[in-house]
Amino acid sequence: MNTIELKTPYLVFLGDAEDLIMAKVAKGVAHWRPEKCLAQFRLPEAKAKLDLPEMSPKEAAKAGAKTFVMGLAPIGGTLPKAWISILVDAMEAGLDIASGLHAKLTDIPELVEAAARTGQRLLDVRVPQGEMVCGTGLPRSGKRLLAVGTDCCVGKMFTTLAIHREMQKRDIKATFRATGQTGILIEGSGVPVDAVVSDFIAGMVEQLTPANDVDHWDIIEGQGALSHPAYAGVSLGLLHGAQADVIIVCHEAGREQMDGMEGYPVLDLQEVIDMNLSMGKLTNPNIRLGGIALNTSNLSEDDAFTTIAQIEQRFGVPVVDPVRTGVKAIVDHLEITHA
Amino acid sequence: MNTIELKTPYLVFLGDAEDLIMAKVAKGVAHWRPEKCLAQFRLPEAKAKLDLPEMSPKEAAKAGAKTFVMGLAPIGGTLPKAWISILVDAMEAGLDIASGLHAKLTDIPELVEAAARTGQRLLDVRVPQGEMVCGTGLPRSGKRLLAVGTDCCVGKMFTTLAIHREMQKRDIKATFRATGQTGILIEGSGVPVDAVVSDFIAGMVEQLTPANDVDHWDIIEGQGALSHPAYAGVSLGLLHGAQADVIIVCHEAGREQMDGMEGYPVLDLQEVIDMNLSMGKLTNPNIRLGGIALNTSNLSEDDAFTTIAQIEQRFGVPVVDPVRTGVKAIVDHLEITHA
Structure with a gap:
């Protein structure tokens, strides 16, 4: 193990x-x-x-x-x-x-x-366990969803836990795959990917999310952001190792500056989506955007729903606030696109 | 240290x-x-x-x-x-x-x-030393060149050592920055980036290539490839931490399959260049392609020179085989573009 x-x-x-x-x-x-x-x-x-x-x-x-x-x-x-x-x-x-x-x-x-x-x-749980292995990039069965972010601390863990719970309610086969210390303590298992030696990130994520039934979803907690000047390496190894079929982009509405990173504005959602899809297709050519999870805690109820509607209009995928609206719309969409 | x-x-x-x-x-x-x-x-x-x-x-x-x-x-x-x-x-x-x-x-x-x-x-020298630090992404003075690859083992270390030597011959201020065990033993210092815990890749590369005189070049050994399904995380952290002004793309002429990676063809040069420039601009908006280093050891002399000329025509930057032709053309170009 x-x-x-x-x-x-x-x-x-x-x-x-x-x-x-x-x-x-x-x-x-x-x-x-x-x-x-x-x-x-x-x-x-x-x-x-x-x-x-x-x-x-x-x-x-x-x-x-x-x-x-x-x-x-x-x-x-x-x-x-x-x-x-x-x-x-x-x-x-x-x-x-x-x-x-x-x-x-x-x-x-x-x-x-x-x-x-x-x-x-x-x-x-911050210390990786067992033998470290390199990635193979070989395709494997089962469906995998990965949360990616426009920054750190935008709700990736919450979003994936909520999607996992919603799938369980619907009797969809699903496993939450934790990649950070809090997620690991919650789930009781996982790999702390940011503590893995960099040569082994993708390989350890492959181990965490192994081949599974074709109708089974691994719901994978994300880490960092591809557009993060300090942690993008972690995020890319995670994206490649996950061979994600679907990414959910997590974003905090109104956050303009990356957390603690002087001089780094949060990139536009379109740029973050494009970057993740274009890098992710290396290990899964069928990767697609499955939805956007918006943390609207800084907005009024009215502003939140307006923002959600606008972003949904712009990208043509379900947009949710996992806290305010729940994630049903995303799971509905996945049931259609990945039946 | x-x-x-x-x-x-x-x-x-x-x-x-x-x-x-x-x-x-x-x-x-x-x-x-x-x-x-x-x-x-x-x-x-x-x-x-x-x-x-x-x-x-x-x-x-x-x-x-x-x-x-x-x-x-x-x-x-x-x-x-x-x-x-x-x-x-x-x-x-x-x-x-x-x-x-x-x-x-x-x-x-x-x-x-x-x-x-x-x-x-x-x-x-495979074991990182000292305190691990996270990246800041803050701009710093000095010029930095990074070798990137279309795969592993395509001549990134050789290329950067050759460029460094050519710069020294011309009395251009330059330091070779080793990122792998052989490079570290050669130079006598460096950071083995693929052995660094993934959270700290970019930060440790920032430490390896600190602020310097504005006319000083850090010539940074590359690792892996952004298009490598196992090691891309290392390469991205290295690219971000380096804040490279110039990338030199290293490629083995005729290699069609990635080394040891079943099902992964070597991507087209244009794709590799685009990927590195588009991801690298996060921490250095002025990043540009400074040349292509082609390992033509599998080609005849005639084929090698024909291939070099074709690629030079296609991309409009100096193309060299560091062994066959040396790297003067790249350094000539840098002296003009980054005077």
Whole structure:
């Protein structure tokens, strides 16, 4: 296996989170995979709260939990010292620990020692697992959808999780394929592509999205943007490895400057679409645009719907805001174009 | 520093190489950087030979050598057991060890122990060094030329080394920037970009090719190809990080199938040029095609010159075979277009 695999169900740890913005991993897991969440564990000072039973690690393990999921990103991305003993206790109770923090669990001697002693696993989901392989570019069966962006942080993960959920509701065979740490913690498996050595990006994405039934969809979380001066290499390897049949372009309405990239305006949607289709056709000549997911959170309701209608008119594909409108229109369209 | 830096001069180790194809690193170092090569060291069974004095590690160290360079790629990419004591002796004599082998020096306990004891360094040039940084995309001074390819192994390193040498002959300020293991051993510094974690490709190339005098050229070794189904991510990160003013497209005349990639024909030159210019303009809007380097080793002399003339006619830029014709025509052109 070269994907990371978490055992379920989870005990979701909220630490001392003030709110669910701090605990956005916990919020995401509980929202998208409630069936994988057995309970939550909160420190006395926590204000954030999920709609889950409260259990200590010991209680959760007894009730069948398998993995203690770090549900929050403490400031600085490191693990507070005081929490080390909490994680050791959780391992002693019989739980694996999964974390998407920048600071690695496996760099903390007390945790490594406890893992060796208890036989539980430390799962740093930012660290790729298993043998790294190069891409082959060989065609494979099954249908694949990839979210691509006009920038980072425009809603690619949310969009693909929503499309996956909508497909499941309709009994369409589909698997969500996570490519980033939050997605991996939510799904319980995946490959953190931006942490893969660059020679192996496409190959590891091929492994993540293997041949499948012809009527099965892999719904692949995107990363970065082909038009991003720092991360486009990641996005291109992902596009090539995915051999996407369909791309969904994700964009934040009104964002004009790329996030944190001085001097880089967000490119026009047409340019982003053309770039992705023209580069993507190398490994899948049938790649096409399946829809546009617009984050309209900065617009009024009226402006949002006007903008959506305008963009739909311009590109002739379904345009949705996954939060405001849901993604049904995209899945309707896919059911027709890729029956 | 996040580039690898070797101390000079070198003692070049040829091991038991049968010929200079097996010892192609040694051949490359001696050909391109004779001023960095103090001596060669050959085992009694070696048939390959360079035009350098023969010295043992001890003699070489006494004569001022600083680094023992593994000049050959033994079959399998691993270090023969019998050579470990040779490397230990070299360290004891006062030499660092530099290697581009797949198998890491730092994974061999005897070598790690000897390095700790002697204070000499083990330099695995396939392993990126220092802090990894993300790209900024910010413009910087100086001129940069990048070799790009229609495939892997089409002569990108040779072409850039030749252009760099021609510039030096003309007293044009220029630095060769190595991006692969052989290039790094030749130049004595560089970043092995295909081994960099994908988030940091562009950033590490920015570090490798920093702001410089406005009349200074960085001549950057290319890697992979934007049209390569396995490695395009590396090439795109390199293109973006380089902010290339000029690309030189490298191509092997007559190669129709991409090396080892079933079902992938080599794209037409025009397509490769367009793809590189259109993706490269993101970080340098002034990017242009500066010439084409054609490997015509499979053609007769007559066919080679006919092909070169045809391609020159078609694209209106200098076309050279760096081996057959040299690269003067490209440097002539750059002196006019980028005076």
